[in-house]
Amino acid sequence: MERAMEQAKRPVTGLAGRYGHPLHPALVAVPIGTWIASFVFDIASHLIPNPGFLTQGSRWLIALGVLSALAAAMFGFLDLFAIPTGTKAFRTGLVHMSINLGVTVLYAVGFIIRGGAAAGPVGWIPLALSAVALAGLGVAGYLGGKLAYHYGVRVADEATQAAGYTRTTTSKSTTSKEERV
Numbered sequence: 001m002e003r004a005m006e007q008a009k010r011p012v013t014g015l016a017g018r019y020g021h022p023l024h025p026a027l028v029a030v031p032i033g034t035w036i037a038s039f040v041f042d043i044a045s046h047l048i049p050n051p052g053f054l055t056q057g058s059r060w061l062i063a064l065g066v067l068s069a070l071a072a073a074m075f076g077f078l079d080l081f082a083i084p085t086g087t088k089a090f091r092t093g094l095v096h097m098s099i100n101l102g103v104t105v106l107y108a109v110g111f112i113i114r115g116g117a118a119a120g121p122v123g124w125i126p127l128a129l130s131a132v133a134l135a136g137l138g139v140a141g142y143l144g145g146k147l148a149y150h151y152g153v154r155v156a157d158e159a160t161q162a163a164g165y166t167r168t169t170t171s172k173s174t175t176s177k178e179e180r181v
Helices: 002-009 029-044 052-082 088-114 124-150 158-163
Strands: none
Touching: 029 052, 029 124, 052 088, 088 124
């Protein structure tokens, strides 16, 4: 078991990011941010007159999210290879990946059904599709957090982490002697 845990912490290839610095978690910020922003634009398109700029902005945010999700998925796939098969962590990784791929497909479909230029607010069907996709994204994000924070996938080992908590010679306490008593 110890060997399996150590294996999941190491990158399969340098392309996945060096030890303790995986690229996948950094890259997922782009699709998450663009898709949340697109949903805000969708809702706002129902609240203002002349919402065409919000409708178009939302569509292009979705496109950017889909493209960046595919890039993040490639690095996530490399991280999945680091996890030993037949483990709870690997099964969680597969579910995480599957939900994220489904979310990406929903957004790609949403991009297509929104069509070209639009002057009015976002339709209710694309809005509902985005809401469902965001809910799925939340579940997938929870599972990604479980992989990193619960199972320690691609997280540095405890000895490496402990080194970050050693006092440096230039470090000074911010509390006075009287406050500590």
